[in-house]
Amino acid sequence: MSLGIEARAVREVTLDGTGPLRLDEDDIDEEYGDIAVCRCGLSEEFPLCDGSHRRTDGEAAGVRYKYVDGERRRVEEIRLVAAEDDTE
Numbered sequence: 001m002s003l004g005i006e007a008r009a010v011r012e013v014t015l016d017g018t019g020p021l022r023l024d025e026d027d028i029d030e031e032y033g034d035i036a037v038c039r040c041g042l043s044e045e046f047p048l049c050d051g052s053h054r055r056t057d058g059e060a061a062g063v064r065y066k067y068v069d070g071e072r073r074r075v076e077e078i079r080l081v082a083a084e085d086d087t088e
């Protein structure tokens with residue numbers, strides 16, 4: 001299965017889960033009769049799709065974005081900072 005992100009825009013997403021969420025028949029969308037898993041990372045119902053992916057319309061290929069308080073921002077640079085334990 002390809003995630004299809006090679007030529008697309010990418011998003012920085014912050015997740016705080018520490019384990020799996022098991023889906024069951026209660027997660028089936030009554031309107032569509034299926035379970036849609038979010039791949040954009042913007043869903044308020046994550047890991048289920050809630051339609052928030054529509055906010056990604058207009059993202060440019062090769063650009064990295066982060067959504068903060070509903071606002072789309074371009075990420076120009078990612079800097080990694082060493083933890084204190086790494087500097088000793």
Ligand code: FES
Pocket residue numbers: 037038039040041042043048049050051052053054
């Ligand atoms: S794919 Fe993320 S909200 Fe639909």
